[in-house]
Structures are given as structure tokens and as C-alpha cells.
Amino acid sequence: MSSPKFDRRRLYSIGNLSIFMIGLGFAIRANIAPNLQADIYDRIDLANSASMLGQALGVTFTGFALTLLFGSALVDWVGLKRMLLFAALSYVLGSLGLLAGASLPVGDSVQTIVLVSLLLTGLGWGAVEAASNPMIAALYPEEKTHRLNILHAWWPGGIVVGGLLGVAITSASLPWELNMVVLLLPALVLAWRVASSAFPVTERVASGVSYREMFGEMLRRPLFWVFWVCMYFTAAAELAPGQWVGISLSNIVGMQGILLLVYVSGLMFVMRHFAGPIVNRISSMGLMFVSCLAAGIGLYLLSLADSPALAFGAATVWGIGVCYLWPTMLGIVSERFPRGGALALGLMGFAGGMSIQFVLPRMGAIFDGAKARAAGGVENLATLSPEAMREVIRYASVESFQAVAYVPLLLLPVFGAIWFLDRRNAGR
Numbered sequence: 001m002s003s004p005k006f007d008r009r010r011l012y013s014i015g016n017l018s019i020f021m022i023g024l025g026f027a028i029r030a031n032i033a034p035n036l037q038a039d040i041y042d043r044i045d046l047a048n049s050a051s052m053l054g055q056a057l058g059v060t061f062t063g064f065a066l067t068l069l070f071g072s073a074l075v076d077w078v079g080l081k082r083m084l085l086f087a088a089l090s091y092v093l094g095s096l097g098l099l100a101g102a103s104l105p106v107g108d109s110v111q112t113i114v115l116v117s118l119l120l121t122g123l124g125w126g127a128v129e130a131a132s133n134p135m136i137a138a139l140y141p142e143e144k145t146h147r148l149n150i151l152h153a154w155w156p157g158g159i160v161v162g163g164l165l166g167v168a169i170t171s172a173s174l175p176w177e178l179n180m181v182v183l184l185l186p187a188l189v190l191a192w193r194v195a196s197s198a199f200p201v202t203e204r205v206a207s208g209v210s211y212r213e214m215f216g217e218m219l220r221r222p223l224f225w226v227f228w229v230c231m232y233f234t235a236a237a238e239l240a241p242g243q244w245v246g247i248s249l250s251n252i253v254g255m256q257g258i259l260l261l262v263y264v265s266g267l268m269f270v271m272r273h274f275a276g277p278i279v280n281r282i283s284s285m286g287l288m289f290v291s292c293l294a295a296g297i298g299l300y301l302l303s304l305a306d307s308p309a310l311a312f313g314a315a316t317v318w319g320i321g322v323c324y325l326w327p328t329m330l331g332i333v334s335e336r337f338p339r340g341g342a343l344a345l346g347l348m349g350f351a352g353g354m355s356i357q358f359v360l361p362r363m364g365a366i367f368d369g370a371k372a373r374a375a376g377g378v379e380n381l382a383t384l385s386p387e388a389m390r391e392v393i394r395y396a397s398v399e400s401f402q403a404v405a406y407v408p409l410l411l412l413p414v415f416g417a418i419w420f421l422d423r424r425n426a427g428r
Helices: 008-044 046-078 080-102 108-139 144-151 154-171 178-195 203-207 211-219 222-253 257-304 308-322 325-336 338-375 378-383 386-402 408-426
Strands: none
Touching (some): 008 046, 008 080, 008 108, 008 257, 046 080, 046 338, 046 378, 080 108, 080 178, 108 338, 144 257, 144 325, 154 257, 203 338, 211 222, 211 338, 222 308, 222 325, 257 308, 257 325, 257 386, 257 408, 338 378, 338 386
């Protein structure tokens, strides 16, 4: 779809960088989550600090969902270039905001600064998805699912880099605020590369499909809304546990949970490059069925792991399960509803973002409730010895992970039925 004046390779590398940046941001939020809880929310309300942290992290996903909802509908008018510039600026301002908040005395103003800063990074995240996904669909219309999987391989790539740098910062006893400086760098590079590049129009515009036809594509096709609901569950199975890993798994296995996230992300980075051959063999729907089954089993095993070795084994099953969920859902929608354009892709991302907005606070509430039960009441939390508190936290961590293990399993009948119907229709 692209004109010769557009450098397809350069634009693809820009898309990869933008996805790398949001993956880096995801890891950095996991890195700093324990610091935010200990330095801010524990000092405000010890009994409800996990719920408050979950709400704060959830704001990121609210910003992500809102930008996708409105940005995907407007990206054809605003342009891919402006949308990506907005994303880079949001990450710059969000990082600077968290740096500023960390230097102020704990209070309501700091809470507000943290929330606004996390919201800004969420808005930037959504802008990346709103622009990069339709850009790749336009550049590679003949292999959307494969190219979208490779594009989104840079999400776990960013998590690996951000996670390892976070571990290095912690191990060297350096200020946790350095994580925010790390996030500034790719945001600045992205802004420069986008500003100096020319961009194509989206696939919908190039095909001459009107806004009315774009909306009609989804309104007339009930199957789109089936996939839209499914996206709530697939995103919850992947992103909520990943964002919670630093708080929860660290207490379950006695190691830095971010290391598990780095390992899983490295696995995902490699595996997503092979999505095309797998889809050619078992189809996109077959891949979703197998992935959801492995994701559910992996999440449950993670909650039972009580050693680093078992945790890595369970994380492998979970990682294999969630690896293809997000990009394959986008590829399925783009291939089955091409006239839906950027809006269809954006609505899928909106569903995923809003899912996490609800799931993360819920995980926090489950965590706090289990913590209070294990301590024999909220009033006993402040009197526990360090050893007793570690056992209480470990119990709460197990409870919060088991609560989401069933989520991907609910999708097995849906994806199984569509897979069966696709195979039957193909045989006619």
C-alpha cells in the first residue's frame, strides 16, 4: 500500500522502536511498583497499599484504552506521524513527572503527580498502538498476522532490557528513579526519528473506504464483537500478571520477580518471530485455542511454585501461552474485517486496556483481603514480625495469582468453536 517515497524498512524500524519503548515502560513500572508501594502508599495507608498501587498502575491502562478508543478513530485525520510524536512526548513528560514526584514529601500532591504521570505514559502507550498497528497493516497487507507478531516481539524485547537494567539498578543500590531516566532515552530517539520521516496513509484511506463504511463493517458483523469481548480475557491473562509480577512472585519464590518477567519476555521475543509458520500450520484460531490452554495452566502453576526452579518452569508454560495472544488477536481482526481499518484495531486495544484497568485493582483487593485474613485482622498487620509478614505476603500473593488463572480457560469453547467452523467451511 505504501508509495515509493516511503521507506518501508525505516518505518518498520520506527514501529519496532515505538513498541520497544512501551515494553520498556511496562518493565519499568514493574520495577518501580515495589518502590511506589513502600515509599508512598505504605506510608499513606498500610492496610490498603496494594489496592492503591493497583489503582495507580491501572490508570496507565485507562490512558492506554482512552487513546486507543479516540486515537484509532482519529488517526486517519491526525496522521500517523503526529500520533507517534504525541506518544513520544507523553513518555517524556510522564517520566519527568515521576522523577519530580519522587523528590516531594509524601502526601496528596505526590499521589496526584504519580497518577497524572502514569496516565501520561498510558496515553503514549495507546498512541503507539493506535499508529503502529495500522501502519504495519498498511505496509505489509499480504502478511499481517506474521508482521504484527514480529512488530510486537519488540514489546517483550523492551521488557527484557528494562527488566535487566532495573535489576542492575537495584543490585547496585542506586536510586530507583534512574529507571525513569532509562525510559526517557528511547522516547527522545523516537521523537527525532518520527520527526525526520515521511509516513503513508492508513490501509483504509488508501483503499478509499469511508468512515461510514468503516463503522458499518463492525456494526454489521457480530463476530467482531465476539472477538472484542475475547480481547478482555486474553489481555487479562497476559498483562495483569506481568505488571503484578514484581509485587507478587518476589514473595512467592524468594527472588526478584522481575527476573521471571525478563525470562518470559525473552522467550516471547524469540517465539513471536515464528508466528507465521505456526499460523500456516494450525491457523490463527488454532493458535489462540492452544495459547489460552497453556496460559491458564501456566498461571495456576505460577501460584503454586515455591522455588526459583519451579517458578521458571511454570513461567515457561505461561509465557508460551500468552506469547501470541495480543498480536494474533489484532491479526485476526485485521484480516477478517479489513474495512474496519485503524478503528477496529483500536477498539481491540481499548478492550485490552480496560480489562487491565479492572483486573489490576481486583488483584490488589484480593491481595489485601488475603493479607488481612492471614494476619488475623487488619489491626494486626502493623504488629507482625518481619518473618510473619513475609509469610502473610506470600499467602496473599498465591491468592491473587490463582484468581486470574481461570480467565483464559473461559475462552476455550469460543475459540474451539470458531476453529472447528473455519476448518469445516474450508473443507467444503
